[in-house]
Amino acid sequence: MKAAADTADAPAAATPKDRQEPRDRNELSYGLLPQVLGYHLRRTQVAIFRHFSRTVAAEENITPGLLGMLQVIAANPGLAQSRLAEAMEVDRSTIVKVVDQLEGRGLIVREPSPHDKRSYCLRLTGEGTAALRRMLALMRRHEDEFTQALSAEERQLLIRLLERLHSPAAPPPDRQAPR
Numbered sequence: 001m002k003a004a005a006d007t008a009d010a011p012a013a014a015t016p017k018d019r020q021e022p023r024d025r026n027e028l029s030y031g032l033l034p035q036v037l038g039y040h041l042r043r044t045q046v047a048i049f050r051h052f053s054r055t056v057a058a059e060e061n062i063t064p065g066l067l068g069m070l071q072v073i074a075a076n077p078g079l080a081q082s083r084l085a086e087a088m089e090v091d092r093s094t095i096v097k098v099v100d101q102l103e104g105r106g107l108i109v110r111e112p113s114p115h116d117k118r119s120y121c122l123r124l125t126g127e128g129t130a131a132l133r134r135m136l137a138l139m140r141r142h143e144d145e146f147t148q149a150l151s152a153e154e155r156q157l158l159i160r161l162l163e164r165l166h167s168p169a170a171p172p173p174d175r176q177a178p179r
Contacts (some may be wrong), residue, residue, distance in 0.1 A: 048146055055142040060135050067139065069098055070124070070132050073108055078121040080113060107131055 033039040053065055062070075063089070072087055073079055079087075085095035099122065102108045107128035110120045124132065147155050 051146045052142055055145070056135060056138040059138055060131065062135055066098065067135055070102065070107060070128065070135070072136075073102075073122045074124050074129070074132055077123045079123075080116075081110070081120045081122060084122060091121065102128075 013106055030039075032139070049064065056067070057064060065155075069084060069088055072084060076083075081095055081099055082092060084099075085092050088095070097118075099110055103110055106125055108122050110122055113119045113121050151157065
C-alpha cells in the first residue's frame with residue numbers, strides 16, 4: 001500500500017504521446033522542454049545576445065547591460081549611482097565596476113552629489129553622447145533584423161506580454177482572477 005501512496009504524490013511520468021522522440025538516432029530529444037515557457041525565453045535570450053554580439057558589440061565593443069546603463073544615465077542626468085543599481089537590479093558592488101568601466105572609456109563622468117556628499121551623480125560626457133547615438137542606431141538595426149519574422153504589431157504585442165510577466169500588475173479588466 002505504501003508504494004501506491006508514493007506514486008500518487010509523484011509527478012506523472014511523461015506518456016509516450018508527451019515525449020518528443022527523435023526521428024533518427026542523430027537527432028536529440030528535448031523531452032517536455034519545447035512546452036516550457038522558460039526554455040523558449042532562454043533560447044531567445046541566447047539568440048538575441050549572439051545577434052547583438054555580431055552587430056552592436058562588434059562595432060562598439062559594448063554589452064547589452066552596459067548599453068542599457070548608458071541609456072538610463074542619458075535619460076536621467078545626475079542620476080545617483082545607487083539609483084542606477086536599483087533601476088538595473090544589480091548590487092552596489094557590481095555598479096561600481098560598471099561605472100568604473102564606463103568612466104574609463106570616457107563615456108560618463110562621476111561627480112560628487114550636490115545633495116549628499118557620500119554619493120556620486122552620473123552623466124554622459126560629450127564622447128558618451130556621441131557613442132550612445134551610434135550605439136542606439138546599431139541597436140535599432142539589430143532589433144529590426146532580429147525580429148524580422150514578426151510584424152510590427154506582433155513585436156509590440158510580444159513586448160507587452162513579456163512586460164506583464166516580468167512586471168506583474170493587476171490582471172486586465174477583461175480577465176477574472178482564478179477562484
